[in-house]
Amino acid sequence: MKTLVLSCNTGEGHNSCARAIKEYYESAGEVCDVEDSLAFVSKRVSDIISRWHVRIYRRVPKLFTKGYSFLEDHPRFSNERSALYRLIAMGSKKLEAYIKENGYDCVVCTHVISASMLSYAIERHGLSLKASGLLITDYTCHPFASDSRLDVCFMPDESLKSEFKAHGVPEDKLFASGIPVRSAFFTRTPKREAKRSLGIDPNFRHLLVMCGSMGCGPIPDLVKKTAKILPEGCVMTVICGTNKKLYSELSRRYSSNPGINVLGYTDNVSLLMDSADLYLTKPGGISVTEAAVKELPMVYVNAVAGCEDGNLGFFVGRGCAVTDDDTKKLAATCADLLTDDEALEKMRESFAELKDRNGAREIYGKMKSLAEAAEPACIS
Helix, strand or coil: CCEEEEECCCCHHHHHHHHHHHHHHHHCCCCEEEEEHHHHCCHHHHHHHHHHHHHHHHHCHHHHHHHHHHHHHCHHHHCCCCHHHHHHHHHHHHHHHHHHHHCCCEEEECCHHHHHHHHHHHHHHCCCCCEEEEECCCCCCCCCHHHCCCCEEEECCHHHHHHHHHCCCCHHHEEECCCCCCHHHHCCCCHHHHHHHCCCCCCCEEEEEECCCCCCCCHHHHHHHHHHHCCCCEEEEEECCCCHHHHHHHHHHHCCCCCEEEECCCCCHHHHHHHCCEEEECCCHHHHHHHHHCCCCEEECCCCCCCHHHHHHHHHHCCCEEECCCHHHHHHHHHHHHCCHHHHHHHHHCCCCCCCCCHHHHHHHHHHHHHHHCCCCCCC
8 A cells, every 4th residue: 555645845844744644654664755745836935935925823812713714614725726726726636647657556635635636636536545644733624625536534533524524524524533643652761750851840740831843923922921920830832843033032132041941943842742731722733632642731723713713622622731812811821720730630631531542553454445446446
């Protein structure tokens, strides 16, 4: 079963899911490759879309939210006259040729654009595969999920089935897999040991702050307000991701404060989560799933909204997280929770049904069963 995972260069979350799937497939002895679907239109188009996605996400998150709402209310935006549709059509022929040339018989898509491109290649160019699937990487149904013509739609949770059906996704295509995260997150370092390895006093409470790989949202304001009321015996680590401007600003401001550690991009998130007692973050689908695996209580800043509203509602509704619209109240909530053992333990217990869910494993199992049940694909 030779598998291609099609990601999309619009945020690190989709790429992270793709890498998690590839990692699991390879651990099972399968051939699995990852490609950016937008690159089949052109590398330049992919780079442009990626840059503008980051700029809007960081600087004008309300515009991102309005754009998502527009897509929900105007499904005709994806019709044959739209620019998005033309991009998908342009890339589909190259994608079809690439799949045939490399002998892939299964494809998993981690973004609806990737799934639309693959669907076009199947419907318009007659591409034949043993199995194909669309993975939804947020705890809600994406507006274009029903446009997919792939064999299966992987949902984050069984409880979302009625929402997906209401959006037009056929029930027989729905499969609750969970969202894939890398194997490192299923490995636990004891909290006191994790703190020691990071130079944190194991008797101190640790607040981890991160708003996505792009470092978006009101981080400076949140950190400023939280630092003023951070209880004694507590420390805070702020991860700025790829946002160099944010890293420079916060590093300069808190360089003399031993209770606040500012990091740029890091590949040590798993250990940082193991060391944390509380996680202040935006509710991105991947980061909150990683925290769920770690049973890490969360406080949400709703920096972007859109599809992340579904993530927020899912975890707040289960008692895994709390939120507020006011940054001063969010800071106060963090300070209160850091010293409330009972509240933190109750939040940790709420992850019981989520902590062991391995999305990559579930996707692999479903795709393998579909491939084995299918007739040999004619892709030569």
